Amino acid sequence: MTTTGTATREPRGEPTGSGFESLAEREKAVRELVARTCLTMDAYDFAGYLDLCHPDFRYTITTYSPELRKDITWLDHDFAGMETLLEVLPLHASDHFLRLVMSRHLGVYTVAYSENDTRAAVVSGLQVFNTARDGGVTELLAVAKYHDVVALEGGEAKLLVREVRLDTRMLGETGSLIPF
Amino acid sequence: MSRNATEWRRRPTLAPTHYVDPRIYTDRALFEEEREKIFKKVWSVVCHESEAPNAGDYRRCRHMSGKELLVVRGVDMKIRAFYNHCSHRGNLLAMEPSGNARRITCMFHQWSYDTRGNCVAITRQKEGYQDRVSRKDMGLREVRTEVGLGGFVWVNVDDGCGPLEEFVGDSLDYLKEELSAKPLEIISYHKAVVNSNYKLWYDTNSELYHDFLHHHNRKIALIQPGYWDRRVHVHDHGHVSVDSMECRYDAYEGNDGRQRRLGWPGGEVACHKLIDLFPTMTFILRAPAFRLDTMVPLAPDKVAIEFRGFAVKGDSAEDRAARVRDHNSIWGPFGRNLPEDEIAIVGQMMAMKGGDDSAYVLHGREEPSIQNEIGMRHYYGEWSKWMERGASDPFGNRAIAAAE
Ligand code: FES
Ligand SMILES: [Fe+2]
Numbered sequence: 001m002t003t004t005g006t007a008t009r010e011p012r013g014e015p016t017g018s019g020f021e022s023l024a025e026r027e028k029a030v031r032e033l034v035a036r037t038c039l040t041m042d043a044y045d046f047a048g049y050l051d052l053c054h055p056d057f058r059y060t061i062t063t064y065s066p067e068l069r070k071d072i073t074w075l076d077h078d079f080a081g082m083e084t085l086l087e088v089l090p091l092h093a094s095d096h097f098l099r100l101v102m103s104r105h106l107g108v109y110t111v112a113y114s115e116n117d118t119r120a121a122v123v124s125g126l127q128v129f130n131t132a133r134d135g136g137v138t139e140l141l142a143v144a145k146y147h148d149v150v151a152l153e154g155g156e157a158k159l160l161v162r163e164v165r166l167d168t169r170m171l172g173e174t175g176s177l178i179p180f
Numbered sequence: 181m182s183r184n185a186t187e188w189r190r191r192p193t194l195a196p197t198h199y200v201d202p203r204i205y206t207d208r209a210l211f212e213e214e215r216e217k218i219f220k221k222v223w224s225v226v227c228h229e230s231e232a233p234n235a236g237d238y239r240r241c242r243h244m245s246g247k248e249l250l251v252v253r254g255v256d257m258k259i260r261a262f263y264n265h266c267s268h269r270g271n272l273l274a275m276e277p278s279g280n281a282r283r284i285t286c287m288f289h290q291w292s293y294d295t296r297g298n299c300v301a302i303t304r305q306k307e308g309y310q311d312r313v314s315r316k317d318m319g320l321r322e323v324r325t326e327v328g329l330g331g332f333v334w335v336n337v338d339d340g341c342g343p344l345e346e347f348v349g350d351s352l353d354y355l356k357e358e359l360s361a362k363p364l365e366i367i368s369y370h371k372a373v374v375n376s377n378y379k380l381w382y383d384t385n386s387e388l389y390h391d392f393l394h395h396h397n398r399k400i401a402l403i404q405p406g407y408w409d410r411r412v413h414v415h416d417h418g419h420v421s422v423d424s425m426e427c428r429y430d431a432y433e434g435n436d437g438r439q440r441r442l443g444w445p446g447g448e449v450a451c452h453k454l455i456d457l458f459p460t461m462t463f464i465l466r467a468p469a470f471r472l473d474t475m476v477p478l479a480p481d482k483v484a485i486e487f488r489g490f491a492v493k494g495d496s497a498e499d500r501a502a503r504v505r506d507h508n509s510i511w512g513p514f515g516r517n518l519p520e521d522e523i524a525i526v527g528q529m530m531a532m533k534g535g536d537d538s539a540y541v542l543h544g545r546e547e548p549s550i551q552n553e554i555g556m557r558h559y560y561g562e563w564s565k566w567m568e569r570g571a572s573d574p575f576g577n578r579a580i581a582a583a584e
Pocket of ligand 2: 384390394517521
């Protein structure tokens with residue numbers, strides 16, 4: 001599933017519906033939210049990440065497999081599922097990964113508003129780097145795009161939908177216990 | 181008490197069948213010998229029939245011998261496998277991982293082949309070769325191929341090999357119902373190139389002692405009734421199977437507290453069956469999900485592992501989604517278990533590859549339970565037959581006697 005905006009509004013003096021003071025404020029909130037999802041996950045601040053998510057959050061990691069000539073969904077969670085996943089991660093050998101420095105590099109490409117300005121469809125480019133504690137070597141783990149839908153309600157931005165659309169299908173030697 | 185150099189290298193106080201020389205995982209000459217004596221001689225799965233469902237579908241695969249293969253479903257619907265290797269000057273024929281074509285044309289000088297491997301066109305044949313080269317002599321190299329035992333595509337590059345049935349023997353009987361009740365369909369594929377020896381992955385798949393590694397397995401299996409009653413069984417030709425149990429999905433935090441109700445046709449709900457086939461394959465049914473691992477060893481310290489997930493052909497949308505979720509949340513590249521196993525074998529190689537000063541690797545557990553390491557011992561017994569070398573002293577030069 002790839003989510004894109006259905007309608008883009010021309011900039012106007014005042015956004016409707018979303019409760020922001022100005023277009024600039026609204027845009028800033030959207031961009032900061034997307035960036036903060038990366039910063040919180042980089043910091044393994046799972047609670048901080050979940051705070052940025054809408055109660056109806058849906059998170060998927062998908063890719064196209066040229067081998068099978070079809071889409072594959074590698075992870076699929078609602079808010080509760082994501083919350084449990086992040087809670088349980090430290091019980092897995094992910095403590096190994098928690099000792100890695102993960103760095104999510106993000107570039108927001110497009111933001112499209114719809115539904116009376118209460119939704120923003122955001123497409124961003126993403127690269128994820130892993131830096132080993134031992135020796136400090138950095139490796140590119142994955143190249144992907146975020147296809148996000150941000151909910152804009154009451155002057156607040158929350159992440160409603162995130163599809164991590166991977167280009168990279170071979171994720172290092174070992175895959176990644178930590179989602180991104 | 182820590183050990184000095186002599187003690188470190190001393191044979192363990194176990195029978196020689198119960199440990200191996202670490203050099204079987206690191207020595208380059210042994211690896212080349214394995215390629216000649218084993219990989220080029222035994223049957224292995226290279227893909228599944230559902231990866232080429234229609235006439236003309238092809239799939240580019242890698243055989244464990246290292247050779248590139250082209251698996252093609254012919255217009256007669258028969259699946260054949262060829263070297264993915266142009267008869268002209270050796271270019272790779274198919275470059276895409278999969279596709280559909282009635283004719284495969286080499287991009288280099290445009291020779292063409294049909295789905296039976298016949299060479300059907302040589303550009304400017306008369307002008308260049310007159311009558312000295314005939315298309316009929318320029319067909320592709322076809323390799324022994326059988327489709328079966330769950331719709332898998334089995335290949336053996338040795339034309340003189342015995343039949344697949346003989347190689348598999350009764351090892352897959354334990355999954356016979358599940359593999360035949362309904363056709364399987366592939367739902368997930370991914371590959372990992374891991375800096376480790378392929379046998380270390382096989383070891384991990386065949387010893388359940390490492391269930392301690394997996395938080396998920398500890399919860400759904402290890403602490404549950406029936407776990408310790410399971411046994412490991414050995415079969416001819418080095419193969420191994422492990423008894424089933426009812427996994428308690430509801431005991432794992434990540435499963436929303438729900439036990440699985442969806443089973444697998446011909447099998448029990450939430451069953452957990454495991455079969456390892458010598459030398460590079462593992463079949464695991466943890467209903468509702470099914471997984472196959474195959475390997476292409478690339479070097480003593482490098483292996484490409486291919487992971488496939490399967491559902492049942494004709495699943496309802498809801499059942500399909502449940503199988504995909506249960507497969508990928510544990511066994512996908514973002515799954516809970518797979519990275520844990522991979523981290524472990526990478527760690528083993530990092531520790532062992534520093535020259536030849538590694539201690540023997542123990543395969544010696546004999547407890548009458550699922551954690552008996554008879555599976556690994558059986559494997560290395562078979563390995564020794566093919567290699568004509570003992571796995572505990574492959575070069576006959578490392579005999580520091582065990583302590584009294
Ligand atoms: S190498 Fe294939 S046509 Fe020349
Ligand atoms: Fe494991």
